[in-house]
Amino acid sequence: MxxxxxxxxxxxxxxxxxxxxxxxxxxxxxxxxxxxxxxxxxxxxxxxxxxxxxxxxxxxxxxxxxxxxxxxxxxxxxxxxxxxxxxxxxxxxxxxxxxxxxxxxxxxxxxxxxxxxxxxxxxxxxxxxxxxxxxxxxxxxxxxxxxxxxxxxxxxxxLEVAATGESPRAVPSPPVPGAPAADLVDDALAALLGSARPLILAGRGAVGSGARDDILRLARALDAPVMTTLLAKDLFAGEPENLGIHGSLSHAVAIEELGRIDCVLVVGAALSSFTTDNTALLAGKFVIQIDDRSDAFGRFAPVDLPITGDAAKVMHALCKRLAEADAPAPSGRRVTQLAEAVRALEQKGYHSISGGGTVDMRDAMARLAALLPPGSQVVTDIGRFSTAAWKYLPVEPGRFTVPGAFGSIGLGIATAVGAAASHRDAPTVCVVGDGGAMMGLTELSTAVRHHLPVVLVVLDDHCYGAEYLKLAGLGLKPAHSEVEWPGFAETARALGARAVTVREIDEFAQVAALIEKGNYPLVVEVKADPARRRPHVATAAAGRAH
The missing domain is CATH 3.40.50.970 (Thiamin diphosphate (ThDP)-binding fold, Pyr/PP domains)
Structure with a gap:
């Protein structure tokens, strides 16, 4: 051969x-x-x-x-x-x-x-x-x-050299760290029990290892809330202990509580600058970090007690040791009070700016969530638009990712194509801004050629959003960041995909019909206002322009 x-x-x-x-x-x-x-x-x-x-x-x-x-x-x-x-x-x-x-x-x-x-x-x-x-x-x-x-x-x-090679050995499974050292488990438990307001923060490592149940078990024993990094989003959705995403995406109740936390148990999370607000959210707190790689400790933030090990195994050991210690149950109502505050905040909602031919990105994400079948995967690009997806589009843990570690827009579509190739039994939804969409749109043709179940949602406010805000903050014209793109729906059809343009929220009914029929790849072009104005404000501004 x-x-x-x-x-x-x-x-x-x-x-x-x-x-x-x-x-x-x-x-x-x-x-x-x-x-x-x-x-x-x-x-x-x-x-x-x-x-x-x-x-x-x-x-x-x-x-x-x-x-x-x-x-x-x-x-x-x-x-x-x-x-x-x-x-x-x-x-x-x-x-x-x-x-x-x-x-x-x-x-x-x-x-x-x-x-x-x-x-x-x-x-x-x-x-x-x-x-x-x-x-x-x-x-x-x-x-x-x-x-x-x-x-x-x-x-x-x-390549053309004749050779006789041996059959390659099967690729072994990655080694799983063994049980954590007993003294480290005791030290961590002592710190948690000795703190007044502990918090458990879970990351992607907690999702992959299956640590969720033991995290909740420990949280309930401590009367402590739980939070996640962005990549572990919705791991605790629906649980009373859940305070959502830790960091720059935290809601008002979580931000207030983070100011009172004195001890953080970090489970399979990297403690990046976005998660910790450049370590500010960890200031004055005793930090315990569990990770399967020793080089993770101190990479982004100081750690008081590092524990090397598989997240699920360490959490199980903590729960087991707590049961053996027969520690008294917490007497307060901390989680109950926090859950009540979160419910009150959610009931306030937000002021929609849909209307006048554009759709509020938050409305778009909430409506999309109602249309997706179970098992759907979600990939988001990064940019100003992405906070709408991260806050208002629920995901299944383990079926969500963001190619944003290098801060480059435009990687989302290709990443979603690969994700769709891995699971073809349900759609892979890719949410992108218009700038990132133009950078990666050619790979939509790859999804077309290989018949992959991709739903590409382009939140199109015809500008580079972060730059729009920064120009305005400098007293310069935000229009410098605006770009008149070709129609995304029209371009998608030229590449062989199905496409819908949404200018009014009711037009998502067309999207629902196509998803129900499994007509993929599908592009949903959502028209949005770059100034994030309410409809009557946008209409008045348009009138003055003429």
């Missing part, structure tokens, strides 16, 4: 069913063999960065490794932003590429190892044809274990 055939065989035998990518000289041979002779699926992206984002979305939604494959030189540099996003999100992505032919001054020659280091990824090179299967197996195992993306270089010059 030739090396490219061994590579295709290894991918198949190691359980890789789907590869995202763009073909070229460095990868077309093994990708073609992977599809033709091993029943693999190749999802052909429009751009290489899109392929990496797809692998990223696939990895986030499955908990496994997402595989992308691109060719030489510029194909690799096109992956930069998406790969940095995957690195900073600890997403299990394997990027297959290949060094150019070993000739003098090849015009696509590029330092692949330097590229990987620049992005923060790891780098490995296949050095012998016979070792290609073992090297692919090692790379997959490494990515699964470390949750750090890896660039695997399969040189072009090896």
């Amino acid at each position: 030739k090396t490219y055939q061994l590579a295709a065989l290894a991918l198949s035998e190691l359980g890789v069913g789907t590869v995202f990518g763009l073909m070229g000289d460095a990868n077309l041979a093994y990708l073609g063999d992977f599809v033709e002779n091993h029943g693999g699926e190749f999802v052909a992206a429009v751009a290489e960065g899109g392929a990496v984002s797809m692998a990223d979305g696939y990895a986030r939604m499955t908990g496994g490794v997402g595989v992308a494959s691109v060719t030489h030189g510029p194909a690799v540099t096109n992956c930069t932003t998406a790969l940095v996003e995957a690195v900073r999100s600890r997403s299990a992505v394997l990027l297959l590429t290949g060094s150019t032919p070993d000739v003098r001054d090849h015009f696509q020659d590029f330092d692949l190892e330097g590229f990987a280091r620049l992005a923060g990824a790891e780098y490995r090179r296949v050095r012998q044809a016979a070792a290609v299967g073992a090297d692919i197996a090692e790379a997959l195992s490494r990515v699964a274990t470390t949750r750090t993306p890896l660039v695997l270089d399969l040189p072009y010059d090896l």
Whole structure:
């Protein structure tokens, strides 16, 4: 067999069913063999960065490794932003590429190892044809274990070499940390029981490990509220202990309570600047952090008591130790009072600005929530629009993600395409702003070609929202941030998708009918007002303009 055939065989035998990518000289041979002779699926992206984002979305939604494959030189540099996003999100992505032919001054020659280091990824090179299967197996195992993306270089010059390779060993499951040290469990429990107003903060690690029930059990024993990071949103939805998202998205009741907290138990959360308001929300508090990676401690914020371990195992140990200690039940009504305050706040609602040909983004998200079937996945891009989605579009924990760790808009659509490829039994909803939509819209054609159940919701206020506000704050004209885009619905139809334009809230009835019939991919273009004005204000302003 030739090396490219061994590579295709290894991918198949190691359980890789789907590869995202763009073909070229460095990868077309093994990708073609992977599809033709091993029943693999190749999802052909429009751009290489899109392929990496797809692998990223696939990895986030499955908990496994997402595989992308691109060719030489510029194909690799096109992956930069998406790969940095995957690195900073600890997403299990394997990027297959290949060094150019070993000739003098090849015009696509590029330092692949330097590229990987620049992005923060790891780098490995296949050095012998016979070792290609073992090297692919090692790379997959490494990515699964470390949750750090890896660039695997399969040189072009090896592809046609005849070799006899051994069958690759199966990729082992990532090691799960053992039981936490008993003294650390005792110290954590002593801190929690000794505090006047403790809080439990859960992150994506708590979702993935299945720690939810023990978190609630401990919270109830302490009469303590629970909160989540953005990526663990809605983990405790409907529970009286739930105070929502911790950080810049917190509601008024939670913000007031955060000022009184004296001890925080952090379960599988990274304590990023958005979660902690640049550590301000942790000031004066005793912080206990549980994480399965020791390098997480102190990365963003100081930690008083770090505990390395699987979130579910540590929480179970805390609950078990608390039961053994036979500690007295709390006598207060703290959670009850907080729940009453949250209900009162929710009853106040908000003042809708829908009308006059535009829809309040909050109304759009609330209406969309009522239309989605169970099991729907949600991916949001980032921007001013995103707070409406994060606050008013409920999600199923583990089926929600945000490609925003690097702060780049425009990654949402490709990430959603990869997520949709991972679960085809329910729609994957992607909520984007108009700027991010224009950056990533070409990958909608990938969803069309591969018949993926994507619902793309474009919240179109024809401007870059954050810049609109900042220009206004500087006393400059916000109009500098406004852009007249082509119609998103019209463009989507040209790419082969179904599309609806929504200017009035009742027009979501058309969206409901299409979702019920499973007519995907579907684009919903929601027209919004960039100034976030009420209808009568917008009408008056329009009159003055004429």
